[in-house]
Amino acid sequence: MIISVASGKGGTGKTTVATSMAKVLGSKAQLLDCDVEEPNCHLLMNPTIETSETVSLPVPEIDAEKCTACGVCGDVCRFSAIVVIGDQVITFPEMCHGCGGCSLLCPEQAIREVPRELGVVESGWSGGVKFVQGRLRIGEAMSPPLIKAVTAKITPDRISILDAPPGASCPVIRTVEDSDFVILVTEPTPFGLHDLRIAVSAFNNLGLPLGVVLNRSDVGDREVQAFCESKDIPLLMEIPHDTAIAQGYARGRLLVDSAPEYIERFEGLVGRIMDLGSQSLPQPSEAVS
C-alpha cells in the first residue's frame, strides 16, 4: 500500500500528517520524503542514516579529437544543452535532461556521457520506521529524476507513506503516480481551497483515489468542506488550531507526541485509507472549475 501526502498549497501540514502516520504505524511503515527541494521529515523523525547514495544524470562531454562540428547534436537536442556555432560545440550541462539523444546520434561517436550530480538519497531508521529521503543539490533545477530514485526505494512489505512536494506540477506527479491513495492536506482559506482545486484536478487526471485532511480547521471559512461535499471527496480528518501543536512543531516535535489524543485518530485515519484505497475505482477526469 502506497499513500502519498500532498497539498497544492505549501505549508498546510503535509509533513505533520505524514510523520504522525508513520509514527503510529511504527514497524509497519516506511516513510519516504519526496519533497527533495526542502525535505523536512528528518527534523521531526530524527532518523539514523545508514546509507547515502549520489544520484546523477548523464550529460554530454565532447571529444574534441573526434568531433567534426557537423551539427547533428545541436539539431537533436531539444533542451538547448548543446549548441554548435561554426566549428565550436558548446555544452550547457545544467540544461540537459539526460535523454542520450546526442551521444546516440553523433555520427563520429564523439560524445560520451558523464554524470551531473542531482542530489543524494539517504536511507536509515527512525525507531521501527524505515526512513528514506532525497535531498536536491542546491542550484540543481531538475528534481523529478531524484524523486524517482527515492520512490525506487519503496518496499512492498510495508505501508509506504510519501511526503510530496507542494504544488501540482511535474515533481508532484512523479511522487504520486504509483500511489494507491492520495491524502490532500489543506487549510480552510481561499488560498487553501484554490490550490486544493488544482491538486484535485491533477490527481483526478491520474485516476487516483483522494481524501482531504483539513488542518487548522477552525481558523478560516467553510468553503473547503463545501467543495469536498460537492465533489464527493471524503473529509478524512479535521485538526483544529492548537497552540501547543504549533509550538511543538516549531521545536521539531511530532503532532502525536505534542497531542497524544491524536494517536487513536491517526490509527483510525490509516484504517479508513486502507479501506478506501482498496475499494476505490479510478475517478473520471475533470477540469478545474
Place this chain on the structure above:
Amino acid sequence: MKEITIISGKGGTGKTTLTAALGVLAPEVVLADCDVDAPDLHILADPEVELREEFAGGIKARIEPSACNSCGKCLERCRFEAITDEFAVDPFSCEGCGVCSHVCPEDAITLEEVLNGHWFISRTKMGPMVHAALLPGEENSGKLVALVRNQARVLAKKEGKSLIIVDGSPGVGCPVIASVTGADHAIIVTEPTMSGLHDMKRALELVRGFTIPVSIVVNKSDIHPEMTESIRKFCDAEKVLLLGTIPYDRAVIDAMVAKKTIVENANGPARQAIDKIWNRFRSTILQEES
C-alpha cells in the same frame, strides 16, 4: 527599474501575504505572480484580465498506430519510461526529447506542441499584474516563470513603473531558480520553526550562489521567540539584512478569508509590522545599486 523576488524555501510562510501588502503600499509597481504551480496572488489582487494568452512550452511524442510495426526500438531507447508496452506515449512521463522519433525506422513518431497553461496581464488595485496558471499536473514551470518575469519587465518599461515585485514559489528547484536569476534582490520569508529555518538556509544558499543581494523576513515571529532570536543572530553573523519580523495575528487569516490584503483590512500588530518592513524596504533595498 528594480525587480525584487519574494521566496521562502518552505511553503506557506507568507510570501503572497507579504507580496500583496507591499503591492498596496508601493506606488508605481508591477506585480508578477511566478508561483505558476499554485498561484494565489490574484485572490487578493482581484484582477481585471486584459490579456489572456496560451502557453505552449512543452513537446510530447505521438505514435501513429497505423504506421507502427512494434519493432521496439523506441521502447529500448526512451530513458523516461514514457513508452508503454502497447507502443503508446505516456504524456506524464514524456520529456519531449524526440529520441524515439529519431530511432523509429517507420517514421511513425511525431512531436507535437502541447498546451501547458495560460498567462495573463491584468489591472488590479495595486497596479498592473502579470500572472499565469500552469494546467494541473503540467511541466515547464521554469519557462512559464521566465515568460511572466519578462512580460512584467516589458510592462514596467512601457508604463514607466520603477519597481517589480515577484511572488515566487516554495522550494529551491526549477521554478525558484527561474524566478530569482537576474533579480536585483531576493526576500526570503521564513517562520521560526525547525523546518522554516532549515529551508530558509537552503534558499539562502541558492540565492547567494547567484550573488543576488538578499534579506529575510520572519513571519509568525512569536510562535517560537527563541528561534526568532537565533535567526536574528544568524543574520548578524552572516551579514544578511533582517528586513523585519511579523507577529502571529489572526487578522492575517481574516483578511485572506475576506480576499483582502492585510494592509486594507486591519490595523493590528501584523499590519504595523508590515508598515515597518515597507519603510525599511524603501530605505535599504530600493537604495541598493543595481
